[in-house]
Amino acid sequence: MKRLFLALFIIFLVVLPVFPGTPEFWINQMNSIGIASLVVLGLVVLTGVGGLTSFGQAAFVGIGAYATAYLSTTAGYSPWVGLLVALALTFIVSYILGQITLSLSGHYLPLSTIAVCLVFYYLYGNLGFLGRHDGIPGIPPIEIFGFSLLKAKHIYFLIWACVLLAVWFSKNLLDSRPGRAIRSLKSGAGMAESFGVHTKYYKVVAFVYAGVLAGLAGWLYAHEQRAVSPSTFGINYGIEYLFMAVIGGSANIWGAVFGSTLILTMKDHIQDIVPQLLNTSANFEMVVFGILMVFILHHAREGLWPILVNFVAKFTGSQLVQPKPVPDASSALPQRNRPQHGELILEVDNIRKEFGGLVAVNDISFNIHAGQIMGLIGPNGAGKSTTFNLITGVHSLTRGSVRFMGQEIGSLSSRKIAALGVGRTFQHVQLLPTMSVLENVALGAHLRVNTGIVQSLLHLERETEAQMLQEAKKQLERVGLGDYLHEQAGNLSLGQQRIVEIARALALDPTLLLLDEPAAGLRYKEKQELASVLSGLRDEGMSILLVEHDMDFVMRLTNHLVVMDFGTRIAEGTPGQIQVNPVVLEAYLGGVDDDLGISIDAKGANA
Numbered sequence: 001m002k003r004l005f006l007a008l009f010i011i012f013l014v015v016l017p018v019f020p021g022t023p024e025f026w027i028n029q030m031n032s033i034g035i036a037s038l039v040v041l042g043l044v045v046l047t048g049v050g051g052l053t054s055f056g057q058a059a060f061v062g063i064g065a066y067a068t069a070y071l072s073t074t075a076g077y078s079p080w081v082g083l084l085v086a087l088a089l090t091f092i093v094s095y096i097l098g099q100i101t102l103s104l105s106g107h108y109l110p111l112s113t114i115a116v117c118l119v120f121y122y123l124y125g126n127l128g129f130l131g132r133h134d135g136i137p138g139i140p141p142i143e144i145f146g147f148s149l150l151k152a153k154h155i156y157f158l159i160w161a162c163v164l165l166a167v168w169f170s171k172n173l174l175d176s177r178p179g180r181a182i183r184s185l186k187s188g189a190g191m192a193e194s195f196g197v198h199t200k201y202y203k204v205v206a207f208v209y210a211g212v213l214a215g216l217a218g219w220l221y222a223h224e225q226r227a228v229s230p231s232t233f234g235i236n237y238g239i240e241y242l243f244m245a246v247i248g249g250s251a252n253i254w255g256a257v258f259g260s261t262l263i264l265t266m267k268d269h270i271q272d273i274v275p276q277l278l279n280t281s282a283n284f285e286m287v288v289f290g291i292l293m294v295f296i297l298h299h300a301r302e303g304l305w306p307i308l309v310n311f312v313a314k315f316t317g318s319q320l321v322q323p324k325p326v327p328d329a330s331s332a333l334p335q336r337n338r339p340q341h342g343e344l345i346l347e348v349d350n351i352r353k354e355f356g357g358l359v360a361v362n363d364i365s366f367n368i369h370a371g372q373i374m375g376l377i378g379p380n381g382a383g384k385s386t387t388f389n390l391i392t393g394v395h396s397l398t399r400g401s402v403r404f405m406g407q408e409i410g411s412l413s414s415r416k417i418a419a420l421g422v423g424r425t426f427q428h429v430q431l432l433p434t435m436s437v438l439e440n441v442a443l444g445a446h447l448r449v450n451t452g453i454v455q456s457l458l459h460l461e462r463e464t465e466a467q468m469l470q471e472a473k474k475q476l477e478r479v480g481l482g483d484y485l486h487e488q489a490g491n492l493s494l495g496q497q498r499i500v501e502i503a504r505a506l507a508l509d510p511t512l513l514l515l516d517e518p519a520a521g522l523r524y525k526e527k528q529e530l531a532s533v534l535s536g537l538r539d540e541g542m543s544i545l546l547v548e549h550d551m552d553f554v555m556r557l558t559n560h561l562v563v564m565d566f567g568t569r570i571a572e573g574t575p576g577q578i579q580v581n582p583v584v585l586e587a588y589l590g591g592v593d594d595d596l597g598i599s600i601d602a603k604g605a606n607a
């Protein structure tokens, strides 16, 4: 069904300019929509998907437009040279600006993009060789094999060919390994780092991608209008592009085209209708336009494209977005060598973490060997999760050392620790809720292939992509969630989401697995299934460090336990020893955590 709509849209695009009755105005309008769509497609990737708000895209449109305008007029070069320079310049400028601005967080990033837009606007208006506020007129039309794209209906085909190509690129990018990394930036950057995703790099990638698409739009704009001046690259245009992305549906590729169409058409009509309605020639259309924006933003936060898709799906009685089958791969992903059973895997030596005056982890030491499940237990606030975060590089050590397979990792970033083979889950589930379960787990295998951006844009990474998805499927089947591959992760129960996290950690092919309260929220049968998965992993030689409050689960599963209270290790031993340890019983029965106290007590009584 989706393909049918795409085919109809392409037929419409082809027929429109050749249809004898089509007014010239429509073609011009479609050209403007196409050019804006290119800018907005970049914004969809950058802002809608990546969560990095930019008001400054008009500056990059200006760079592309001025580059080709200057080269093809003053310097007399072909517009095609102008294209190469426009793309190269926007690439370089956006790369440099991305490196500088993307380390800013919160509202500082949007503010800095506004500043960038203003800087370029005043540069265009003040540099003599760019014609100052008059701009550059007399830009030649683009020629293809001697055929001049002078008329609006001729450049129309080039513009829309670029839009369709950019849609294809954007779709390929977002459906790939780099795309999953970009999709994690908005709400899961910390989690993604724990799976080896270099989030800063992918922020720059998204920024440069959006910049280059805007540069391409600028090149087309210059040769369509045949003149450029600073007024069309000001901050008001930057804001308008962002509106188009948000109104269309900022996280939807086709929302970019829809949003551009809607805003440009609406703007035009409002400009005609409002003066007639209010019987005035004053500029009220922007007021009406602004109010409409607020209304739409208020009632359709995800934009209008998803609403339209749902409506069409209901109307036609079909599912427009159907899950794609997991592609076959010719081989599985390579696996790292497993350590010998009993080999020393993790040495935690006197680690300490102070948060101001609070000692959250007080000189804790323990070792984990291959094929061992170690439990880290203790009442609430004992310092278990902080210990996890120290081992995985999320927090820096105040002092002490952590060695993994003989290598000091105490000062490494979580990304580098993940690369060595440490997989983890989180106390508070950190999945990407709108992404499918399969893709969430595929993110765990991020480090196991090395697909580049260009490969992904051109969809030349079919084999590695298939390998990653097959791996994700395998791990999901292993943990018993094979029936939920295409479900949105946010639709699963909390317990199932915890299991998805385990599958994602397994997709990293870890040597050491750190599980933070994996049984929380699971029903009895699910806990039993999880316990059997974990013992299976142990039998395969995996080492597991487990933080868990369910004592029954912990006592049955673990080989060894470390008990913490107020940041300090109060006991260590086998489950049998811990259950009868008076210090441990005192810590639990002291009223800090009644549930655990009763559980340990009961277990102890049974023993």
Ligand SMILES: Nc1ncnc2c1ncn2[C@@H]1O[C@H](COP(=O)(O)OP(=O)(O)OP(=O)(O)O)[C@@H](O)[C@H]1O
Pocket (backbone or CB within 6 Å): 355, 358, 360, 378, 379, 380, 381, 382, 383, 384, 385, 386, 387, 427
């Ligand atoms: N980022 C932080 N800044 C300041 N204090 C923190 C931070 N993280 C944890 N703490 C404090 O450190 C102590 C240990 O917290 P931690 O989350 O490690 O305990 P826990 O044993 O995992 O508890 P729970 O079982 O409830 O998850 C608590 O007092 C907590 O408030």
